[in-house]
Amino acid sequence: MSIIVNHLTYRYNPGTAMESTALDDINLKIEDGEFIGLIGHTGSGKSTLVQQLNGILKPTSGGVYVDGADIGDDGYDLKKLRGEVGLVFQYPEHQLFETDVFKDVCFGPKNLGLTQKETELRAYEALKQVGIADEYFYQSPFDLSGGQKRRVAIAGVLAMKPKVLILDEPTAGLDPKGRDELLDKLTSIRQDTGCTIILVSHSMEDVARYADRIVVMHKGRIAFDDTPMEVFKHRDELKEMGLGVPGITETMYKLKDAGFPVSTDIITVDTAVTEIMKVLGR
Amino acid sequence: MAIIKTDNLTFEYIRRDEEGNVEGITTAVDNVSFEIKRGEFVAILGHNGSGKSTLAKHLNAILFPTEGTVFVDGKDTSEDANLWDVRETVGMVFQNPDNQIIGQVVEEDVGFGPENLGVPTAEIWERMEESLKAVGMYEFRKKSPNRLSGGQKQRVSIAGVLAMHPQCIVLDEPTAMLDPIGRKEVIRAVRALNDVEKITAILITHYMDEIVHADKVIVMDKGKIAMAGTPREIFSQVDKLKSLSLDVPQVTMCAHKLREAGLNIPEGILTNDEFVKALQQCQ
Ligand SMILES: Nc1ncnc2c1ncn2[C@@H]1O[C@H](COP(=O)(O)OP(=O)(O)O)[C@@H](O)[C@H]1O
Ligand SMILES: Nc1ncnc2c1ncn2[C@@H]1O[C@H](COP(=O)(O)OP(=O)(O)O)[C@@H](O)[C@H]1O
Ligand SMILES: [Mg+2]
Ligand SMILES: [Mg+2]
Numbered sequence: 001m002s003i004i005v006n007h008l009t010y011r012y013n014p015g016t017a018m019e020s021t022a023l024d025d026i027n028l029k030i031e032d033g034e035f036i037g038l039i040g041h042t043g044s045g046k047s048t049l050v051q052q053l054n055g056i057l058k059p060t061s062g063g064v065y066v067d068g069a070d071i072g073d074d075g076y077d078l079k080k081l082r083g084e085v086g087l088v089f090q091y092p093e094h095q096l097f098e099t100d101v102f103k104d105v106c107f108g109p110k111n112l113g114l115t116q117k118e119t120e121l122r123a124y125e126a127l128k129q130v131g132i133a134d135e136y137f138y139q140s141p142f143d144l145s146g147g148q149k150r151r152v153a154i155a156g157v158l159a160m161k162p163k164v165l166i167l168d169e170p171t172a173g174l175d176p177k178g179r180d181e182l183l184d185k186l187t188s189i190r191q192d193t194g195c196t197i198i199l200v201s202h203s204m205e206d207v208a209r210y211a212d213r214i215v216v217m218h219k220g221r222i223a224f225d226d227t228p229m230e231v232f233k234h235r236d237e238l239k240e241m242g243l244g245v246p247g248i249t250e251t252m253y254k255l256k257d258a259g260f261p262v263s264t265d266i267i268t269v270d271t272a273v274t275e276i277m278k279v280l281g282r
Numbered sequence: 283m284a285i286i287k288t289d290n291l292t293f294e295y296i297r298r299d300e301e302g303n304v305e306g307i308t309t310a311v312d313n314v315s316f317e318i319k320r321g322e323f324v325a326i327l328g329h330n331g332s333g334k335s336t337l338a339k340h341l342n343a344i345l346f347p348t349e350g351t352v353f354v355d356g357k358d359t360s361e362d363a364n365l366w367d368v369r370e371t372v373g374m375v376f377q378n379p380d381n382q383i384i385g386q387v388v389e390e391d392v393g394f395g396p397e398n399l400g401v402p403t404a405e406i407w408e409r410m411e412e413s414l415k416a417v418g419m420y421e422f423r424k425k426s427p428n429r430l431s432g433g434q435k436q437r438v439s440i441a442g443v444l445a446m447h448p449q450c451i452v453l454d455e456p457t458a459m460l461d462p463i464g465r466k467e468v469i470r471a472v473r474a475l476n477d478v479e480k481i482t483a484i485l486i487t488h489y490m491d492e493i494v495h496a497d498k499v500i501v502m503d504k505g506k507i508a509m510a511g512t513p514r515e516i517f518s519q520v521d522k523l524k525s526l527s528l529d530v531p532q533v534t535m536c537a538h539k540l541r542e543a544g545l546n547i548p549e550g551i552l553t554n555d556e557f558v559k560a561l562q563q564c565q
Contacts, residue, residue: 042432042461143297147330173377173458175329175488177527202461205532242463247491247532254554255561269532273539280564282544 008062037207040217041242054085086162092153126159208267290350312505325493328502329527342372373443379435413444433464450482518550
């Protein structure tokens, strides 16, 4: 499923004293099966942008085209779109509301008009995918730990079998292991289903490791859109935007400053190890 | 005397059904004893659900031990007569700045705390000014908190706590919701308070790079203390940390892997500077 964002501008509270331009002439083409990291300082427009992609917010001008069709057209089936472009909101656990975990995950597929049986099959499968054991299925979601709630909320979106899965800062507040497990899980879901993943993140290390394309937002505009390797070459500009490069990339710059003939095009620990061993002649 | 001391602290959350019968018990903090000295910067790590927040809430008398004792500045927190002293001694900052800021204007928000303590108006203004300056937010004093970034809001929350003149400040994942610059701003502010104002700081976080400057690190696991030591002692044990659901900074990990690959480089490298020096010695 391809998504094209064409000259999209979005203003909150247009025509009032509170008017603010959150997105300013955004152009973006998202291909099938990509893993995109979306980064940017707080308020740069990331959440506003992802809410345009499944029609929750409507452009002030410009448009979003999904498989060639303008999702802003009268009569466009937005309900179907929201099943296909699944959005996991920031802190999704605050939106759990059903009396038990299983019912909560059934909500999405049921809403798509699937039969009871199909709905339940999908809920079951999604809960397994995120690693929630059977014993929790009939517990109240409110009795789970924060990390478990997060996974249940993600299962609710997975159960709709979206072709594009968007997650808005899904790892905030998770411990390092929970974070790695979730990101590994997303990678394997993408491998298994071929779906597109858009990951909004504040961690340069995570997007360097997992994404194959990074889109950098700055003040409502796209500042960079390239492979992680290329994007993280813009160290100074990224710092000025309140972002930066992965910790290990910064380390390589410090080595270079100290006279080691190392490459600074390094964004993961493993490639750093190889590079340093090479330079030291080991 | 230690500013904080816990003696075999245990806390149980008890779940009851509608009739009040006990449905389940979670031992969130399990027989924990430690001491924090005045002026120390202590980091607390641990997996989600390891009991960090429950522990933190004991330090300013939001929760009280099921068993054991917590002393703040030598005072037992579970004695009613000590309640206000304890809450004045220890201030808390939480994860979500939006739930902590109530004022319409930054300076008004910072003034609420001292006002509630009955501080005279002239002094409230002094405290407001000094607290906002301490976190680098004085120039924003006339602004509406809604207009601030996450890192700025969080620094206003910290100023609000500072204005109550605590001796110790507990920060429960204050950077979890922030972007990289916001995280840096907050950590810088906390370190300055600790270095310059000598306020005891207790920082709970999942970001390993935020704690390399701590005096001491406590690692929680399932309600118990699993490790305690200096950052270097803790970060020298990469495999153990991983088994506790934690991690080390990337530079520490890189040094660890180089060592495994046969390079003569010490464990527990914490900063880029240390790393560069260690590699220079390998040349
Ligand atoms: N509901 C809203 N009403 C008014 N302004 C908003 C609203 N949501 C976001 N904004 C503004 O839009 C801009 C982009 O915000 P957002 O998309 O949330 O950024 P990010 O997700 O990158 O932090 C910011 O200036 C923010 O203040
Ligand atoms: N209000 C509560 N009621 C019942 N159980 C709770 C409550 N708060 C936390 N718990 C449980 O206590 C344990 C410790 O939680 P917490 O102190 O929040 O850990 P952390 O802050 O390390 O994530 C967890 O098992 C959690 O589910
Ligand atoms: Mg956002
Ligand atoms: Mg907590």
